[in-house]
Amino acid sequence: MITVPDDFGEDLGAGAEQWVAKLPTLATKACSRWRLTPDGAVMNGFCAIALPVRQADGHPAVLKLTWVDEETEHEPLALKLYNGDGAVRLLGHDAELGALLLERLDPHSLDDEPIEQAVGVIGELLRRHRGIQAPDEIRKFENELEDHPAIPRKLLDAAREAGTRPMGSTLVNVDLHYENVLRGAREPWLMIDPKPLAGDPEFCMIPLLWNRFDELDGRRGLTDRFLALCDAGELDVAKARDWTLHRAVTNWIWCLEEDMADLGEICAEIAGWAVRS
DSSP states (O other): OOOOOTTTTTTSOTTHHHHHHHHHHHHHHHHHHHTOEEOSOOEEOSSEEEEEEEOTTSOEEEEEEEOOSTTTTTHHHHHHHHTTSSBOOEEEEETTTTEEEEEOOEEEEGGGSOHHHHHHHHHHHHHHHTTOBOOTTSOBOOOOOOOOTTSOHHHHHHHHHHTTSOOOOEEEETTOOGGGEEEOSSSSEEEOSOOEEEEOGGGGOHHHHHTTGGGSOHHHHHHHHHHHHHHHHTOOHHHHHHHHHHHHHHHHHHHHHTTOHHHHHHHHHHHHHHHHO
């Protein structure tokens, strides 16, 4: 049925190797259950594979098999709440198989568009989704920032203090970025792969800064993009700065622990900018 890429799933954690080995069987079961016919080559991201399929009536769709953890377990619920409004439409969900049947989109993403246009589209999505309240099942923010010898004490303290800001209860996609917004047929642009959190819309800012970071003209460029996103998405600037600082330091520590030097340097740069802006 499918051939899984050799290096897929290597960094997912305990049990991932067994799950990856079962993916061909899971795909076969899902196709049988939903009467799907494979219609293209397997694609993959960090924690999921996607298989283009045709439904029994001939309509195109995508079968997605996802590694389920605390970040991904409520993706189906989030998609139900978005209900196709600025987001890919959920056509089916099988919790037993970890399978989602999704509307098929064009692979062309906002990553391929001028940054000014991308920021405008992201801002519109943020405005449209800011009224969706997160149900109790959606995970909540926890301020668990720990010390790390490589992070300056002043920066750690500032990030930890930023994390004490009262948090809202909006449905937030904490992994919203340009590659996760694709061209659609019923709408020009649709969001995919939500990682839901109950919180402030401003909590989603940092992936929009570290993605396409090489296009920024130093700290002035970082400030310009940050303010453009706040303006387009009608975000609170102070909240966005605080949550950006907190997430920059949190992700910087994670990068140090996972030996991801390039992203760690970007997080350090964003943290230094946020604490001074």
